[in-house]
Amino acid sequence: MATPHGDSGQRVQIAGDDRDPEKTEVPTSNDTQTTSIPGALTDQTNYVPRRKIISIFLSCATIGLTAYLDETMIAVALPHISSELGGGNQIAWVATSYFITSTSFQLVCGRLSDIWSRKTVLFVLMFIFSVGNLGSAFSNTFVQLLVFRAIAGIGGGGMPTIGQVIVSDTVSLRERGKYQGILGSSVALAYGIGPVIGGAFAEETTWRWISVSCYPSLRFSAVCCYFFMPLKPVDSDWQVKLRRIDFMGSFLVLGSSTLIVMALTWGGASYPWNDVHVVAPLCIGVGLAVTFILWEGFFPKYPLLPLYIFRQRIVIGAAITHFINGYLTMVQVFYIPAFYQLAYGYSPVKSAALMLTLTVIQTITSSLSGLVISWTGRYREMILLGWVVWTIGLGLFSSLTPTSSLAKQVGYSLLTGFGVGQTLQPSLVAVQGAVDRKDMAVVTAMRSFKPMSFNGNSFVRNIGGTLGLAISGTLLTNIFVSNLKNLDLDPEIHGKLVDDPLSARKFIDEPNQLAAVVAGYRRGFWVIFIIMTALAAAAFVFSLVLLTHSSLKREDDEDLKRQAKERLASRKA
Numbered sequence: 001m002a003t004p005h006g007d008s009g010q011r012v013q014i015a016g017d018d019r020d021p022e023k024t025e026v027p028t029s030n031d032t033q034t035t036s037i038p039g040a041l042t043d044q045t046n047y048v049p050r051r052k053i054i055s056i057f058l059s060c061a062t063i064g065l066t067a068y069l070d071e072t073m074i075a076v077a078l079p080h081i082s083s084e085l086g087g088g089n090q091i092a093w094v095a096t097s098y099f100i101t102s103t104s105f106q107l108v109c110g111r112l113s114d115i116w117s118r119k120t121v122l123f124v125l126m127f128i129f130s131v132g133n134l135g136s137a138f139s140n141t142f143v144q145l146l147v148f149r150a151i152a153g154i155g156g157g158g159m160p161t162i163g164q165v166i167v168s169d170t171v172s173l174r175e176r177g178k179y180q181g182i183l184g185s186s187v188a189l190a191y192g193i194g195p196v197i198g199g200a201f202a203e204e205t206t207w208r209w210i211s212v213s214c215y216p217s218l219r220f221s222a223v224c225c226y227f228f229m230p231l232k233p234v235d236s237d238w239q240v241k242l243r244r245i246d247f248m249g250s251f252l253v254l255g256s257s258t259l260i261v262m263a264l265t266w267g268g269a270s271y272p273w274n275d276v277h278v279v280a281p282l283c284i285g286v287g288l289a290v291t292f293i294l295w296e297g298f299f300p301k302y303p304l305l306p307l308y309i310f311r312q313r314i315v316i317g318a319a320i321t322h323f324i325n326g327y328l329t330m331v332q333v334f335y336i337p338a339f340y341q342l343a344y345g346y347s348p349v350k351s352a353a354l355m356l357t358l359t360v361i362q363t364i365t366s367s368l369s370g371l372v373i374s375w376t377g378r379y380r381e382m383i384l385l386g387w388v389v390w391t392i393g394l395g396l397f398s399s400l401t402p403t404s405s406l407a408k409q410v411g412y413s414l415l416t417g418f419g420v421g422q423t424l425q426p427s428l429v430a431v432q433g434a435v436d437r438k439d440m441a442v443v444t445a446m447r448s449f450k451p452m453s454f455n456g457n458s459f460v461r462n463i464g465g466t467l468g469l470a471i472s473g474t475l476l477t478n479i480f481v482s483n484l485k486n487l488d489l490d491p492e493i494h495g496k497l498v499d500d501p502l503s504a505r506k507f508i509d510e511p512n513q514l515a516a517v518v519a520g521y522r523r524g525f526w527v528i529f530i531i532m533t534a535l536a537a538a539a540f541v542f543s544l545v546l547l548t549h550s551s552l553k554r555e556d557d558e559d560l561k562r563q564a565k566e567r568l569a570s571r572k573a
Contacts, residue, residue, distance in 0.1 A: 048170050052228075056170055057179055059224035060163035063122075065186045066217045067156040070133065070210075071098065072194025074149075077207040084207070085142045096265050097150040102157025103462040104257040107304045108250050109158035110442045113165060115244045115302070119229060122162045126222055129155025130215070137211035152211075164428075165444050166229065173433050174377055174552035178370040180425050191333075191359055195352065246300040252292035253304060257463070259285030264466045268474035309443060314434035317546025318427055321387075323464035324539040328394070328532050329420060330465030331472045332358070336397075339525050340409075343402070343518060345505060357410050358417035365421030373552070379426040380549040386426075387540035390419025394536055398529035402522075419536070433550050471531075476524040483520025487513060 048056065074081075075095055082091040113121040132152025139145040167179050201209045263282035271277040296303040309315050336358075337351040346354070369382050393415030400409065428444070435443050484497060493507045497517065508514045 046169055047172060053171060053179070055224060055228035056166065057183070059221055059229060060167055061183055061186050062217055062221045062224070063126075063163045064160040064183060065190055066214050066221065067129070067159050068187050068190030069194045069197070069217075070129075070152065070156055070214050071095075072191050073198030073201065073210045073213070074098075074207075076195045076198040077202040077210055080202040080207045081145070085139070085145060093146055094149055096261075097146045098153035098156065099462070099466075100258050100261050101150045101153035103261055103466075104254045105154050105157055106161060106462075107253050107442070109161055110165070110444060111246065111302065111304045113162055114438070114442070115241050118162055118166050118169065119225060122159065122166070122225060123222070125155040125158040125162065126218060127155070128152075129159060130218060132156075133211040133214055137208045161444065165440070168432060168440055168444060173429065175374050176370075176429055176432070178367075178374040180370055180428055189363070244302045246296075246302060246304050249292060249295055249300055249304040252288050252295060256285045256288035256292055259288065260463065261466050264470040267470050268477065273474065305442060306439060309435050309439050312434040313546045313548060314430055314550070315443065317542055318431040318434075319460050320542045320546070321423070321427065321539045322460045324535050324542075325420075325423060326461030326464030326466075327468035327535060328390070329461075331468045331528065331532060332416065334469060335472060335476070335525070335528065336413075339521075342505075342521050343400075343525070344409075354409060354413060358413040358420070361414045361417035362421040365418050366425055369422055370425050373426060373429055377552045378549065379429050379552075380543075380547060382422050382426045383430070383543050383547055384540065386419045386422025387536060387543055388419075389415055389422065391533055391536040391540060393417075393419055394529055394533040398526055398533060402518075423539075427547070429552070430547055430550075433552060472528045475527055475531075476521075479524035479527060480520050483523065484517070487516055 078091050078094060081094060109121060109125065129152055132148050132150075132155060135148030136145055136152060139148055164180065164183070167183060168176055171179055197213070198207075198210055201207060201213065259281040263278050263285060266275075267273045267278040267282075273279075292305075293307070296305050297307045310319075333355070337348070337355050340346045340351040340354055341348065365386075369386075372382060373379050393412055396408075396412045396415065400412070431443055432440055480497075497507070505514065508517060
């Protein structure tokens with residue numbers, strides 16, 4: 001029988017019937033003997049001594065940093081890529097193609113790591129990531145680049161997720177917070193230095209160096225993983241492993257998430273929302289999503305997303321709040337810098353610097369929240385505090401006026417960043433503690449910590465982020481265009497402003513007209529921030545009701561730590 005908590009009780013949970021010829025390892029008291037249990041996935045929990053954790057932690061942090069740097073560096077090089085390979089107004093698909101595959105493969109990677117072992121899946125993802133980046137570096141056409149960026153997205157999306165699962169395998173639930181908090185700070189580091197490095201490559205050499213610059217750190221990570229990660233193998237015949245894979249579920253989740261993300265990306269940008277190019281993939285995607293849920297509930301023996309995990313209120317709360325989290329953080333990263341540039345006339349560098357204040361405080365609070373969890377064994381209070389402060393920060397953003405001081409702008413960014421950092425890592429500990437160990441990889445892949453904004457490749461957060469960008473972009477465009485109709489502008493300038501609102505200060509010399517244009521843009525942002533404030537407040541309510549606290553002290557933690565010390569001593573002997 002499975003125990004009621006994720007890291008407590010027996011180390012093996014039986015899944016399946018006695019007719020299944022599969023085997024699994026059940027650690028005994030000295031962790032040296034094995035017992036064959038039919039029909040179970042191998043429990044890959046493998047606590048290690050603290051000094052061993054350092055090498056594992058360094059490997060996982062480098063893996064995540066490599067993937068995040070690849071995303072952020074390529075984003076700033078899009079204009080240079082467009083000038084060399086073409087693409088025009090479709091150049092954003094360089095990032096979107098990566099985003100779609102990295103989102104779609106999250107659940108698949110989580111379950112595959114249960115079946116084929118963490119290390120095996122991680123090395124496969126590293127190889128796919130390498131192939132995608134190498135192909136991107138040597139692409140001669142825009143279409144080739146899109147294909148290889150999509151391939152890179154499979155690896156780049158899965159690597160940090162598996163790294164997060166590995167940390168969870170090797171560290172007790174209470175101690176995970178501090179490691180995951182520091183691990184999460186590598187995301188902010190990448191988003192701080194990635195654009196600078198990518199811009200330097202694009203300006204001084206060529207954007208192609210961005211795709212190959214990941215290889216040194218990737219090679220370092222591979223060496224560390226191979227030699228220093230004492231991960232358990234999953235012993236069974238490859239045919240047995242293949243039978244465990246939920247192929248139909250994989251097809252349904254890949255198809256539904258791809259179509260939904262494509263529709264939300266196109267809607268209001270490339271096509272009107274009522275256009276067949278948006279409506280058709282959205283309807284088909286939703287239909288496939290419903291089919292996926294029905295399939296997962298009744299048919300596969302090892303489902304990609306076991307629906308019984310949603311019997312836990314914490315899992316439901318985490319899914320809802322992380323959807324909102326993705327919505328908010330994605331909109332913040334994409335639209336706050338644009339708001340600064342048009343509403344206040346700041347340069348891109350100054351706008352990025354102001355955004356960096358949000359990133360820095362997020363990094364600090366993310367790390368500190370993990371340490372507090374380790375010290376106190378409590379996470380619920382930090383999550384609630386984070387949503388309260390985040391709500392206040394977004395509400396204050398909506399109050400900014402043309403005369404608001406720089407101190408207010410920085411202060412509101414600090415409050416918002418504090419809220420982001422306080423809600424990310426504690427909620428991961430909460431949701432991992434709510435499920436059995438056999439479901440830990442699945443629930444981590446569903447939630448994951450990697451934001452798109454400080455981009456997660458959390459399946460739920462990415463969908464929320466995509467919807468947030470689609471809704472916010474449509475609202476901003478409609479309000480802005482409606483305001484332009486009241487102005488006496490040259491038709492050519494009117495068209496340029498619709499395509500690129502940030503060009504207003506270049507094409508409009510008359511102060512009153514410029515002020516009116518900026519006012520329309522600010523009005524759109526006011527609506528966006530009000531919606532975001534309401535969503536953050538709703539997330540607080542959901543957290544208060546659904547994210548209850550459970551003990552992080554597990555009955556077998558001390559036994560697992562003792563076994564780790566015994567294994568280390570036996571190797572030395």
